[in-house]
Amino acid sequence: MIRKRIALVTSAATALAGGLVGVILTAGPAAAATVSQPLQTMVANLPVATEVRTGYDRDLFNHWIDADGDGCNTRYEVLIAEATTAPAVGSGCALSGGAWLSYYDGATWTDPSDLDIDHMVPLAESWDSGSRNWTSAQREAYANDLGDARALVAVTDNVNQSKSDQDPAEWVPSLAGVRCRYVTEWTAVKTRWGLTVDTAEKSALTTYAAACTNSTVTVEIVIGNGTTTSPTVSPSPTVTPTGGTCTGSNGTDVTVPDAGAAVTSSVTIAGCSRSAASATSTAYVNIVHPFRGDLSIWLYAPDGTYYVLTSASSADSAANVDTTYTANLSSETANGTWTLSVKDNYSGDSGYLNTWTLTV
Known part of the structure; x- marks a missing residue:
């Protein structure tokens, strides 16, 4: 770039x-x-700052791109990677015969159109938390982050839409059994990209993490966490x-x-x-x-x-x-x-x- x-x-x-x-x-x-820390430590280390939405526009995050030029853009790369039954990949990256599990709600799908690719930390939330200060190249890299499997996840479309741009103080998956995974992945992405949290978000993450196994989380850093x-x-x-x-x-x-x-x-x-x-x-x-x-x-x-x-x-x-x-x-x-x-x-x-x- x-x-x-x-x-x-x-x-x-x-x-x-x-x-x-x-x-x-x-x-x-x-x-x-890389950073390797127990989950509760990584949550505690997230810096707190006031969120700023001013100037946000989804078009400032160029996605989905075909970074490797193989004909499959980021959305399809995630679908292929997360399929529980591998799909056939046809012309134009058309997928058929695959199956996917949406871990947010436990639903299984065989039609890719029933799935959205969720930015674990939504684009608007990332803007509020620091990406408003990035270059356009950095925002594009964030929006198409295939370098960490936690950054993008295939989930039921209407569940993703209900999440929208909310943080864990406002929304977590309906399945209680996957909330520790969700909180861990949210924390990992915020750490990976050096993003801040607001007070309510920090409190919610701390509460959820306290009820989880305090396993070590390893993150490859892209942008340093303040x-x-x-x-x-x-x-x-x-x-x-x-x-x-x-x-x-x-x-x-x-x-x-x-x-x-x-x-x-x-x-x-x-x-x-x-x-x-x-x-x-x-x-x-x-x-x-x-x-x-x-x-x-x-x-x-x-x-x-x-x-x-x-x-x-x-x-x-x-x-x-x-x-x-x-x-x-x-x-x-x-x-x-x-x-x-x-x-x-x-x-x-x-x-x-x-x-x-x-x-x-």
Whole structure:
């Protein structure tokens, strides 16, 4: 997807030309960040905010799309995936011979036209809860989210229509036995997309979750949830390892503001048995951000020398940094305070540094 963005900083090459010492490190493949928490904890961590409906229009969420170009749009992809009896797929993605169970009401259907594809968190509710601040590409991705089976669900059409855009304070499935599933899926989607909840919604989710088995819920994050994003700290609190280790880790969340100043997070390594850092030192970095290509990341050694972990690249539109960088830091002393610096180079979105670990 092509995004219109405005670059707001000079490149790493320009910085190097200014006389600072820099070494470009190599990176392994990046992957989306995940969160695993007990259900009741995940509910408790949903941030509360006032809902805002102003400006909502369903047409702002482009759906249903055929993302993989196989002739079946998102609606049909969900129907195929959720069928209890696999349908035959004909020309134009016409489905026949299948069967579907609508878990909201326990009804079974053999005609796809009897089913709606429900956005677990309705489009209007997502707008109220934060998607009004997204780009059109992000809203399209949300409306067609096939990356998490909980986001879209095939259900009886009139049941979906009765749900409309209501949250769990106003509507839950009529079958009491599936309400824990519903609350879990609602919470997972809100967490996945960094959406807020209002006071009544939070109260209802808390009450329902308290009556459910407190099972661990795992979610792959697309957009960082504001509840885990602390105010920008520069430098952030230092974590000092013990026991002579040559590894330091800092898990204090630091906001990476939209097109703002660089933020930093530090670790202090003390008592390392080596006086010099290793030639195969590694820096594991986890940053939640809608577009990792927006980010420039530097590692500063105790003497102030810096190493470029990655420079911003508008060609990289994937989400999140979950990457281990490797470099020869043998010219640096192992012990001392090491600092990670992160900057968002483009306007339109923000994120947060979740954790980073340095092994020297």
